[in-house]
Amino acid sequence: MGLQLPLEQNGNICQSLAMAKTSFSCSACGASFSKWSGRCEGCGEWNTIVEDKGLSSGGPAKKSLGLKRGRTIPLSDLSTQEDPPPRTLSGVGELDRVLGGGLVDASAILVGGDPGIGKSTLLLQAAARFARNGLKTIYISGEEASAQVRMRAQRLGLSSSPVMLGAETNLRDILTTLEAEKPQLAIIDSIQTMWSDRVDSAPGSVSQVRAAAHELTTFAKTNGISIVMVGHVTKEGQIAGPRVVEHMVDTVLYFEGERGHQFRILRAVKNRFGPADEIGVFEMTGRGLSEVTNPSALFLSDRGDPTPGSVVFAGIEGTRPVLVEMQALVAPSPHSQPRRAVVGWDSSRLAMILAVLEARCGVPFAGLDVYLNVAGGMKISEPAADLAVAAALLSAREDTALPKDTVIFGEISLSGALRPAPQTENRLKEAQKLGFTAAIAPSGGKSVTIPGLSLQKTSDLVGFVGEYFAAG
Numbered sequence: 001m002g003l004q005l006p007l008e009q010n011g012n013i014c015q016s017l018a019m020a021k022t023s024f025s026c027s028a029c030g031a032s033f034s035k036w037s038g039r040c041e042g043c044g045e046w047n048t049i050v051e052d053k054g055l056s057s058g059g060p061a062k063k064s065l066g067l068k069r070g071r072t073i074p075l076s077d078l079s080t081q082e083d084p085p086p087r088t089l090s091g092v093g094e095l096d097r098v099l100g101g102g103l104v105d106a107s108a109i110l111v112g113g114d115p116g117i118g119k120s121t122l123l124l125q126a127a128a129r130f131a132r133n134g135l136k137t138i139y140i141s142g143e144e145a146s147a148q149v150r151m152r153a154q155r156l157g158l159s160s161s162p163v164m165l166g167a168e169t170n171l172r173d174i175l176t177t178l179e180a181e182k183p184q185l186a187i188i189d190s191i192q193t194m195w196s197d198r199v200d201s202a203p204g205s206v207s208q209v210r211a212a213a214h215e216l217t218t219f220a221k222t223n224g225i226s227i228v229m230v231g232h233v234t235k236e237g238q239i240a241g242p243r244v245v246e247h248m249v250d251t252v253l254y255f256e257g258e259r260g261h262q263f264r265i266l267r268a269v270k271n272r273f274g275p276a277d278e279i280g281v282f283e284m285t286g287r288g289l290s291e292v293t294n295p296s297a298l299f300l301s302d303r304g305d306p307t308p309g310s311v312v313f314a315g316i317e318g319t320r321p322v323l324v325e326m327q328a329l330v331a332p333s334p335h336s337q338p339r340r341a342v343v344g345w346d347s348s349r350l351a352m353i354l355a356v357l358e359a360r361c362g363v364p365f366a367g368l369d370v371y372l373n374v375a376g377g378m379k380i381s382e383p384a385a386d387l388a389v390a391a392a393l394l395s396a397r398e399d400t401a402l403p404k405d406t407v408i409f410g411e412i413s414l415s416g417a418l419r420p421a422p423q424t425e426n427r428l429k430e431a432q433k434l435g436f437t438a439a440i441a442p443s444g445g446k447s448v449t450i451p452g453l454s455l456q457k458t459s460d461l462v463g464f465v466g467e468y469f470a471a472g
Ligand code: TYD
Pocket: 113, 114, 115, 116, 117, 118, 119, 120, 121, 122, 152, 155, 156, 284, 285, 286, 287, 288, 289
């Protein structure tokens, strides 16, 4: 039998344990350590390890959240409740798709992104749409005063929308408000500004962010409220980043984009209620974010005559095909160590493609600077982009353009063989829809015919180089 202690004393024990043993956490990924070090072993970031402050003498929660203790249900009894969770659509197609088909009731969602990328703008617009669709919505800002949020809403043309506003950072006050108001959706902007009186350390520290996110998530589940938390991606170690709370929430969305570009991509990296890897594309305008329903047209620059170094990759993002332009530049290097610079793709994958081209096809890149860019600020992680990258590199190196109106995709293995990519048909259909007339893809896999599009199959990289570039 375990020792039963009154709650008060339990709190004291926690406190003395916390004082006896100091621990450290990484503010970027949340990994815990028993001693400090300069570099996090979890995520490899430097200067992100900070000391954890334990629970405060405030001890256990002052108010019970009403959780039922130890209640379990046989799995078989659940079969009667297997209906899909109820959802509400915002009416913004790009947002609803990323959420997996609308907002799930009583879910906890994290929206991460760099400061200034447009998280507050997106969520204020989303709040207005949900509110208009009949969801009682509260937007709580810990960063801006209500007047500032109102000014933003005015600029976005939303000043008459039925969203309730609050400016508050004390979590206890926020939870009390939510309990009284009983909204169906609460937006907390941002989690780094919230502070719980149950934790001693400063707002933004790993333990505060963790505790605040935990309280909010638990509150969402017990009270049937959907909660969206904003988390800034941080560079310095003292402020915890959104990765610290990723494991607590149901859905993790990242809002990405290049500051200079007007395109923004909302990407689901985790979703308990839908596919991960789904993207929604938005454009930042003078009046807020507008959705981009045909991203392929947007990621392709105006296509005139084909240029060396530029190829069009037929990719899949989540459940949707997207065409993107891959641009490469290869130039003699003045340095003893040639440069390899990549934007929007994985740099170790680039090193692998260069090595395969050199070892299997005899195309050396030694002494050459290599730059690779995915146009439009898009980030690609699909292996199917390998062949498009190889084509862009060869095309830049040989100063030879690929045939006009051609898309390309396929995975390259270390042997130089090409592997077919999933969803070939969807890729080809999208290409045909956007006026492309040819596609280069690995042989093997399902045979697909799309009217108006000639499919040129190639089985290995050596054959591909020989057919399209003089170097082979
Ligand atoms: P914001 O939503 O405040 O970013 P975050 O909450 O992620 O920090 O967006 C800030 C940027 O968006 C700012 O640089 C101005 C720009 N912006 C527009 O271009 N148009 C608009 O209508 C609004 C509201 C913001």
